[in-house]
Amino acid sequence: MITGKNYIGSKISAEGKTTYTTINPKLNIENEWQFTEATESEVDAAAQLAAEAFEVYKHKSDKERAAFLRAIGEEIEALGQQLIDTYTTESGLPEGRAMGERGRTIGQLNAFASLLEQGDWVQATIDHGNPERTPAPKPDLRKMQIATGPVAVFGASNFPFAFSTAGGDTASALAAGCPVVVKSHPMHAATGELVSSAIIKAAQKTGMPDGVFSNLNSKGIAVGEQLVKHPAIKGVGFTGSIKAGKALVALGANREEPIPVYAEMGSINPVVILPEALKVNGESWAQKYAGSINLGAGQFCTNPGLILGIEGEELETFGKNLATHLGEQPAHCMLHPNIQSAYESGKQTMLDAAGTEVLAVTLEAEGANDGKPALVKVTGDNFLANTKLHAEVFGPFSMLVSCTSKAQLLEVLNALEGQLTGSLIAETSEVATYTDVIDALRSRVGRILFNGVPTGVEVCPAMHHGGPFPSSSDAKFTSVGNDAIYRWVRPVSYQDWPQELLPDALKEENPLGILRKVDGKFTQD
Numbered sequence: 001m002i003t004g005k006n007y008i009g010s011k012i013s014a015e016g017k018t019t020y021t022t023i024n025p026k027l028n029i030e031n032e033w034q035f036t037e038a039t040e041s042e043v044d045a046a047a048q049l050a051a052e053a054f055e056v057y058k059h060k061s062d063k064e065r066a067a068f069l070r071a072i073g074e075e076i077e078a079l080g081q082q083l084i085d086t087y088t089t090e091s092g093l094p095e096g097r098a099m100g101e102r103g104r105t106i107g108q109l110n111a112f113a114s115l116l117e118q119g120d121w122v123q124a125t126i127d128h129g130n131p132e133r134t135p136a137p138k139p140d141l142r143k144m145q146i147a148t149g150p151v152a153v154f155g156a157s158n159f160p161f162a163f164s165t166a167g168g169d170t171a172s173a174l175a176a177g178c179p180v181v182v183k184s185h186p187m188h189a190a191t192g193e194l195v196s197s198a199i200i201k202a203a204q205k206t207g208m209p210d211g212v213f214s215n216l217n218s219k220g221i222a223v224g225e226q227l228v229k230h231p232a233i234k235g236v237g238f239t240g241s242i243k244a245g246k247a248l249v250a251l252g253a254n255r256e257e258p259i260p261v262y263a264e265m266g267s268i269n270p271v272v273i274l275p276e277a278l279k280v281n282g283e284s285w286a287q288k289y290a291g292s293i294n295l296g297a298g299q300f301c302t303n304p305g306l307i308l309g310i311e312g313e314e315l316e317t318f319g320k321n322l323a324t325h326l327g328e329q330p331a332h333c334m335l336h337p338n339i340q341s342a343y344e345s346g347k348q349t350m351l352d353a354a355g356t357e358v359l360a361v362t363l364e365a366e367g368a369n370d371g372k373p374a375l376v377k378v379t380g381d382n383f384l385a386n387t388k389l390h391a392e393v394f395g396p397f398s399m400l401v402s403c404t405s406k407a408q409l410l411e412v413l414n415a416l417e418g419q420l421t422g423s424l425i426a427e428t429s430e431v432a433t434y435t436d437v438i439d440a441l442r443s444r445v446g447r448i449l450f451n452g453v454p455t456g457v458e459v460c461p462a463m464h465h466g467g468p469f470p471s472s473s474d475a476k477f478t479s480v481g482n483d484a485i486y487r488w489v490r491p492v493s494y495q496d497w498p499q500e501l502l503p504d505a506l507k508e509e510n511p512l513g514i515l516r517k518v519d520g521k522f523t524q525d
Contacts, residue, residue: 002086002190004035008046009053009211010200015039020219022189025092025340025369026333035189038216043226049211050150050179051232056209058147058177065175066113068206072166072174073106075198075205083194090188091160092333092369097296098161105161108168108459112175115482119514121145124505126518129496140496142506145489147177149234152227154248155185155192156239157335158299163479164188165195165215168459169237169262172484178235179212183227186219187336228252228261235488236261239301239479242392242470249473262487263473264466266392267420268305269454270413272441274434276427277451278314283321285425289398290325292453297332297371298396299339302421302454305392308409311379311402319400323360323375326398331362331370334395340369343395347374350393355382359400371395380408384415406437413440418468418475421447421454444468446475 005014014036021030038046060068076083087098115121122144129140151173155164162168170180184192196215203212216223228236228251238248238261245263252261273285292304307322309315334340351358355378362372373396380403383389389399403409422445424431424438431438442448446467457465457480465480466472472479477487494502504511515524 002033002193004033004189004193004217006036006038006042006046006217007193007196007200007213007215008042009049009214010204013042013045015042018219020186022090022187023336024089025336026367028337028368031089031190033190035186035217037218037220038223040226043216043223044230046181046211046214046216047150047227047230047232050181050214053179053209053211054147054149057179057212060177060208062116062119064206065177066116068202068208069109069113069116069171069174071202071206072199073109075202076102076106076166076195079194079198083191086194087160087188087191090191091335093296093335101159101161104459105166108162109166109171111459111482112171112485115485116175119505119512120516121482121485122505122514123491124514124516126506126516128519141493142497142502143491143493144503144505145486146492148488148490149178150232151178151180151235151237151488152233153180153182154224154236154238154240155182155188157185157187157339158296158301159239160185160188160191161195163239165192166199168479168484169239173235173237173488174212176485176488178488181214181216181227181233183224184215184217186217189217224248225251229255231255231257234259237479237487238263240265242266245473246470260487261473262477262479264301264420264479265470265472267301267467267471268390268392269302269419269421269423270306270308270416270441270444271304271423271425271454272409272413272437273307273309273318273425274427274430275310275312275314276430277425278309278318280427282314282318286318286321287325288453290322290329292455293326293375293398294329294332294373294396295455297334298343298373299335299371299394300455302457304423304454305398307398307400308403308412309400310406310409311404315402319359319377322400326360326373326375327362329362329373329396331365331367331372332396333367334369334371337369339394340371343371343393343397346391346393347395347397350374350376350389350397350399353386353389355379355386356389373397375400377402380404380412383412390416406434409437410440413437413444416444418471419445420465420467420471421445421449423449423452423454425451446471446478
């Protein structure tokens with residue numbers, strides 16, 4: 001049942017007078033549900049309850065937290081078709097996408113549960129003491145990761161499941177031992193409430209403390225600002241625009257007690273396509289990239305918004321083929337009228353920019369909020385001269401840059417800001433000639449692909465979903481995969497502690513049986 005109210009732990013609350021509705025972008029009408037924005041007192045209550053819950057939750061064993069995460073997945077699954085229908089109604093995305101994203105979300109929860117059950121995520125490190133060492137005895141030192149405290153998570157617009165209420169930020173924080181307060185995304189508040197009800201139910205079933213999870217409604221920015229500034233909050237997870245992400249990072253840094261804000265922001269995900277690859281498989285790559293540009297109406301943070309090549313007949317032919325295939329792509333419904341409007345505005349700015357050649361632009365669409373694909377071409381000179389051409393256009397848009405030489409290709413890469421991904425399309429025979437280009441591309445990205453498309457982010461330990469600023473606020477951390485947990489923990493060293501007082505992970509006999517680094521060597525002994 002969708003109430004439109006806030007979850008402060010297990011308590012349903014609606015003290016405020018500010019209400020709003022979500023939009024069905026497919027039908028371009030308001031949905032029936034009405035949501036009450038959280039008040040200042042409700043935000044404070046959720047944060048304070050999270051702080052109280054932390055004192056209990058941080059002492060739950062890894063196996064207990066793992067059971068909680070698996071129960072969340074089960075409860076999300078139990079919501080059945082109602083959840084899928086609500087998702088599609090609020091997002092305009094098809095049912096197949098909803099089912100796939102739900103599966104990914106449950107998979108993420110189970111992956112963190114498995115990480116906890118394995119146990120060695122705490123990075124236990126032991127350096128035995130040596131009282132006989134001269135000129136000074138060596139102390140016994142043992143180190144492990146511990147939870148930092150309550151975390152605020154901002155739901156993302158483009159992934160109502162996987163990057164929102166029970167998405168990767170929430171799953172990794174709960175795995176680490178940190179209670180979570182979610183600032184629900186206003187575009188899919190009903191979807192968020194249903195998922196919240198599943199999390200609360202799972203918490204109750206597995207004996208987790210009240211306040212381990214809360215969900216707050218908000219259409220404006222006040223609730224989010226108050227959450228980030230609240231002294232009980234010790235970290236923030238965010239996926240969204242550069243403007244909003246930078247504002248939150250500044251709020252976190254300017255607190256009396258500064259806290260980290262892990263923000264995933266904008267990215268145009270450059271693709272470098274080398275000459276021999278164009279000769280051998282140019283038509284195939286044009287077809288693949290047309291599909292990648294338009295996938296999900298281009299509403300992926302890894303959408304290939306920039307394609308770079310060296311001028312010549314092959315690049316000219318590739319551009320024409322890419323334009324043809326992109327023109328054959330259907331326009332898909334975007335997430336919200338505001339997102340569609342922003343896309344059209346950003347796209348038009350690029351179409352009108354001096355020096356841009358329009359290769360493909362879809363003029364007709366069935367739905368009012370459909371994102372109509374577009375492709376433009378510019379010279380390397382124009383791209384370097386006009387930094388406004390470097391901006392992200394969130395939607396099914398891409399820009400082909402024709403460079404005069406390898407030297408100019410390097411210059412263009414070195415002029416780019418940080419990106420989530422970079423892709424190299426090449427024949428292996430030509431790679432040795434372009435090692436400097438590869439190095440330049442790698443220096444700008446968090447994930448570098450060979451002969452693939454960047455859309456699609458595998459959830460696994462080796463994935464890094466982050467990159468140099470402004471693609472993310474801290475390039476050392478990922479928001480996808482097992483290592484996402486390390487955003488919410490900090491290391492603590494125990495010096496000369498009695499065995500019986502040490503955490504199990506650091507005891508000499510290794511009662512947990514986990515992999516540890518002992519005197520410089522990894523062992524389970």
